[in-house]
Amino acid sequence: MNLKNIKIETQLKFGFALMLLLVVFMGFIAYEQTNQIHEQTKYLYNHPLKVRRSIGELKADILIIHRDMKNLFMAKDEAEFEQNIFELGQTENKVFGHINDIYANYLGPKSDVDTLKSNYELWNSMRKETIRLLKEKNVKIAAERTKSYGIAGNQVQLLMKSVQKIDDFARDKADEFYQNSSNINYRLNLQLGFFVVIVLLISLIVQYFILRNINRPIHILTKVTKDFSDGDYSVRSNYTLQNELGGLSNAFNSLAEKLEENLRLNEKVYSLSEIMLHENDTKQFFIKTLSKLTEQTSAQIAAIYLLNDQKRLVHIESIGLNEEIRKEFSVENFEGEFGAAIINNQVHHLKNIPENSKFVFNTINGAFIPNEIITIPVVTGNKLIGIISLGKIGHFNAEALNLISKTKDTLSARLESVLSSAKISAFSEKLKETNIELEKQKVELYNAGSYNRGLIEASIDPLVTIGPDGKITDVNQSTELITGYIREELIGTDFSFYFSDPATAKKGYEMVFQNGLVRDYELELKHKNGQLTYVTYNASVYKDGNGNVVGVFAAARDITERKQAEANQRQLHEELEQRSKYLEVANTELELQKNELSAQTDELSEQNTELEMQKKQLDEANRLKSAFLSNMSHELRTPLNSVIALSGVLSRKLKGKIQDDEYSYLDVISKNGKNLLYLINEILDLSRIEAGKEEIDLTAFSIPELVSDLLSMLQPTADEKGIKLINTIPSNLELIISDRTKVRHILINLIANAVKFTTEGQVEVTLKRKPNYLGIAIKDTGIGIDPEVVDVIFDEFRQADERTSRKFGGSGLGLAIAKKYSEICNGYIEVETLPEKGSTFTLFLPIIEDSNIHRSKSVQNKKNAGDENVIKLRKTLETTILIVEDSEPQILQLSELLSEEGYKVLVARNGQEALEIINQSIPDAIILDLMMPEMDGFEVLNTIRQQFETKIPVLILTARHISKEELSVLKGNNINQLVQKGELNPAELLKRIESILPEKTSFHREAEPPFLAKKAGDPTLLLVEDNPDNSMTIKALLGDKYFLLTAEDGITGLQKAINYKPHLVLLDISLPGMDGFEVLKGIRENETTKNIPVVAVTARAMKGDKEAMLAFGFDAYVPKPVDNELLESTINYLLYGKQSI
Structure with a gap:
């Protein structure tokens, strides 16, 4: 089989499949190597680390036993002596437990553990003998045994040597596992590099062969086509392969053959026609x-x-x-x-x-x-x-x-x-003979008809006499005038010669000779100068004395005007016929266009159907993508929760107990776990941006204040590297209106990059201005960027030089997200850079004018220089706000917030109750939830606007996603504010509420701290978590501070909450049998547990998840991986009111 005959489509598919296969194979190799690294890490944790931890605890217990033996000698009475013996027994049991743990996890010779155990048992028997001597009051002998040179002291030294031997082996084994992991990592990098080179080479080879198989026949066909167009009709393509271009070549040859045949045929037709015509x-x-x-x-x-x-x-x-x-x-x-x-x-x-x-x-x-x-x-x-x-x-x-x-x-x-x-x-030859005979007859007629001259000349119409041969025998003066010839020129000439159609004229006088007369016979008379005159003839024969016909007497009447009128009428008729034909053609074309439009309509309908199906497929793909991102976040955060949290617990508990190099392993695990979490968050941010789910929240904020906060946060890192941070942005710069969160994300990325890529020198933040734009420039003296690759640095997972990722780290997502955030804010980022000289990244934000934005000013207390008191304006107690909300946590939070600000608060837990309250007393403002049972917020709002003449300000506070249609309905009902639950902090929410209130007299008062009763005793917490690793992690974080109850599924958790009534519940969402939402619902429906605080501890960390949890009724939200400080501050706030969530 000739490979060149393979279709181009098949060649392209084969090349793509081959490269895809290589990539899959390379991924499989990487997967296998990663598993090996994971196994090495697992062995490191499960064996050497656990053995060394058990060794440490064993040593401590041996020292405790040694200490307790000395206490026996100092016992004051029998009771104290027996108490010491009891404590010795408990410690001995721990020692046997440690020895069993070592035996289970020790990878060295088991005989080492057996030796350890036998030495300990021997020492144990010696101690029992010593105790017996003490009981018999042989204190001196017993004391000699316990001294360092005594029999028991020597045995302790042998025991510690056995322990040290096992400890040394475990440490060596840990080093061995670490070295193996390093070797596997090196081999993985080497193999990946090798396979990347192989894939590139194969790709280039496949590309070369495919391009060659396409370009060669195209060049052949191009040359043949040019030669044929230049006149060489015998040229043919010699490309005969059985692929698409081979088919094109055959089609060209067939076309050329037919054209050549047609040319030869046309030449023959022309040659034959030329002979016939000449x-x-x-x-x-x-x-x-x-x-x-x-x-x-x-x-x-x-x-x-x-x-x-x-x-x-x-x-x-x-x-x-x-x-x-x-x-x-x-x-x-x-x-x-x-x-x-x-x-x-x-x-x-x-x-x-x-x-x-x-x-x-x-x-x-x-x-x-x-x-x-x-x-x-x-x-x-x-x-x-x-x-x-x-x-x-x-x-x-x-x-x-x-x-x-x-x-x-x-x-x-x-x-x-x-x-x-x-x-x-x-016929011409015969006519000549006839003319000679007629000429003779004319002479005879002339001699016989001279008496008619006077009569003929007297007529105003052209008159003419014609002999039997058709020759003119006589004319009058009118005939001379209409023909332009004189009488002598006319006589003897053929009558038909003076007409535009001689045959018709001849036929006319022949009819007279045959029939005796003719009436209204129309002819077109031709003047000497070529002018034509339409005439109608009336003619009859005249005879001689014997009754023989000797000629024709014909009288003409000028009918030019009549013919002109007839011509005009005929032209009009022809024009009408042409227009009719044109309309018929137009109708035909319109009918064809109608049919074509109908076909196009059907085709567009099919395309619309196909597009609709594609849209549904795209929507389903987006839904699956969102579900995948949510699942990925959950599945990655769950193990990271254990890795980060437990590494922190181990770091605190093992500090100073193990060697520094081993202790550093925990820092590596914690640091890389947090790096992986940061990378996951960046990927989720990027996915949200690309899905178009990012929204812009415009607020007025201070750029100098924001930059100052960011520089303070990065100052420790800069000090560690010896880099100077400089802020030259004036403190009195006007407020800018933009999305503060996104601007903060952009600036912290740019400034952090400047610090990271600068080894010495400084990082300076300055202000730039352009028409309608305000710029924040971050200039560094770092490594700089090659100008040729500046555009690449804003691509996902790309850096200017991939080697920098080895030296400085980074995933390549930071600048990509920063650029996309700048575009969402209608701004852009400019880059100025020189390699080894430094770079300047400038964020330009549009200047938006808003007369409603006012800068808040600080008032300095003259008595205490440097102290600033922020002045707050609050509403008087006369201002009444109605809260329409069915969620009790939300009601409590809003009521407390508004009451502290001096507002009078009314509460309605459904729409009907709200309408009843408004009928009794119209409030100054309403905070309305949209999602309520029976009557939702839309119905409540519509009823208020229809039944009450006064315009009550309404603030919509909802966790629901508002569609465009619903937003139009809300705007039609004159709502004043629309706020998503969980989107604003209390201070911003108060500002929104104050903005919708009518102007009233306000006063300033100090806020009183709320009264919070602390719970007595050790608080009891219920942890509902199905993942054993996560459960163990939270136990490690909180076990020494609280009394923890645990449940592995939702049903058990709900039962324990009702039975034990804990002070606080830590609840996972994804649980088997009954999920966290159902558990919360069961807790709230039970009278004895409905007021217990419930914290959502979940790996659901997508945008909007926190707001959804709080809106559902959770009292707080802690994402996985669990941050120890956040978890403890949340618990302290809910139990004691110590900190803010």
Whole structure:
């Protein structure tokens, strides 16, 4: 099989599949190596680390036993002595437990553990002997045994050596596992580099062969097409492979062959036509035409037969026929091979005549029977005038048949013209003889008709007398005027000569001679100067004395005006007919366009259906993508929760207890876990941006304050590297209106990058201005960027130099997100950089004018310099706010917040209750939730606007996503504010509430701290978590501070909450059987547990998850991986009111 014959589509599919296969194989190798690294890490934790932890605890317990033995000697009484023995027994049990743990996890010879155990048991028996001696009051002997040189002391040294041997082996094994992980990592990098090179080489090879197989035939076809267009009609493509371009080559060759055949045929048609048009002599015309036909069709026999008055075809001229076989044929009987052609008036092709055929008929060649005969009827106006017959011994080719088909009509027309010329010539000779005779008769008539002169001259109409030969015998003066000729010039000339149509004029006077008279016979008289005059003749014959007709007397009447009117009418009629035809054509075109539009409509309908299906598929893909991101966040955060939190617990508990290099392992685990969490958050941010789910929240804020906060946060990192941070932005800069959160994200990324990539020097933050834009520039003296790759740094997972990611770290997402955030804020980022000189990144934000934004000013207390008191304006107690909300936590939070600010608060837990309260007392403002049972917020708002004349300010506070249609409904009902739950902090929410209130007198008062009762005793917490690792993590974080109850599923958790009534519940959301939402619902529905604070501890950390949790009724939200400080501050706030969530 020739590989070049493979279709281009197949080649492209094969190349793509090959590269995809290589990438999958490379991913499989990386997956296997990563698993090996994971196994090494697991072995490091499960064996050496656990053994060394058990060793440490074992050493501590041995020292405790040694200490307690000394306490036995100092016991004051028997009770104290027995208490010490009891504590010794408990410690001994712990020691055996540690030895069993070591035996289970120790990877060295088990004999080492057996030796340890036997030494301990021996020491244990020695201690029992010592205790017996003490009980018998042999204190001195017992004391000698316990001294360092005594039998028990020596045994302790042997025991500690056994412990140290196992400890040394565990430490060496940990080093071995770490080295193995490093080696696997090196091999993985080497293999990945090798496979990347292989994939690139194979890709280039596949690309080369595919391009070669496409470009070569295209070049061949291009050259052949150019040669053909230049006039070389014999050129053909020699590309014959069986692929798409081979098919194109064959199609071109077929087209070129047909064009060449048509050109040859046209040349032959032209040659034959030229001969026929240039020959007027009948005989020469027939001979040359037959000769050319036999030459161009390769016929051996040719003949022309013409139809005579007896309806017989008579031989006129031929080539290749003997005299004796030239016969006549009857047209009426359809004789011979002419019959079929005569009946249909079509060319008849008789072929494949066998030599021994018994089918005998009169042919033009007598006894000779050719293989094929072509009979060409010569027809004019559907009337047969002759036959041309061609005979050939062989076969007529297609080109000959096409030639005959194309020249048949021309041949018929030209033959008719030649025959007409011959008839005209014969008629002219006969006419000359007649004129001589008529001239004699004219002289006689002139002598006989002179008496009519006076009468003729007296007429105002043109008069003329005509002899039997058609010659003018006399005219009057009016005839001279209308013709432009004098009488002498007219007499003796043919009457028909002076008319535009001589034949019609001749026919007119002949009718007079036949019928005796003619009336209103219209002719077009021709003046000497060429002017035409329309006339109508009335004529009659006149006779001599013997009654013989001697001539015609004709009188003409000028009808030019009438003819002009008729011409105008006829022209108008023709125009109407043309317009009618045009309208018919237009109607036809419109009908075609209508049909075409109908077809296009059907096609568009099909396309719309297809687009709708694609839209549904795209929506489903977006939904699956969001679900995947949510699941990915959950599945990644769950193990990271254990990694980060437990590494922090181990870091605190093992500090100072293990060697520094081993302790540093925990820092590495914690740091990389947090780096991975940061990367996950960045990927989720980027996915949200690309999905178009990021919204802009415009607020007025201070750029100098924001930059100052960011520089203070990064100052420790800069100090550690010896870098100077400089802020030159003026503190009195006007407020800017933008999305503060996104601007903060952009600036912290740019400033952190400047610090990270600067090894010495400084990072300076300055202000720039452009028309309608304010710029914040971050200039550093770092490594700089190659100008050729500046555009690359804003792409996802890309850095200017991939080597920098090794040295400085980073995922390559920070600048990509920063750029997208700047575009969302209608701004942009500019970069100025020089390699090894430093870079300047400038964020430009649009300047938005808003007359409602006012800068808050600080008032300095003159008595205490440097202290600032922020002045707050609060509403008086006369201001009443109605809260319409069905969520109790939300009601409590809003009520407390508003009451502290001095507002009078009314609460309605459903829509009907709200309408009843408004009927009794109209509040100053309403805070309305949209999602409520029975009557939702839309119905409540619509009823308020219809039933109450006063316009009550309404603030919509909801966790629901508002569609465009719903937003239009809300705007139509004149809402004042629309706020998403969880989107604003209390201070911002108060500002929104104050902005909708009518102007009232306000006063300043100090806020009183709320009274919070602390719970007595150790608080009991219930942890509902199905993941054992996460459960163990939270136990490690809180186990020494609180009494923890645990439940592994939602049903058990709800039962324990009802049975034990804990002070606080830590509740996971994704639980088997009954999820966290159902558990919360069960807790709130039970009278004994409905007031217990419930904290959502979940890996659901997508945007909006926190707000959804709080809106559902959770008292607080802690995302996984669990941050220890956030978890403790949340618990302290809910239990004691110590900190803010």
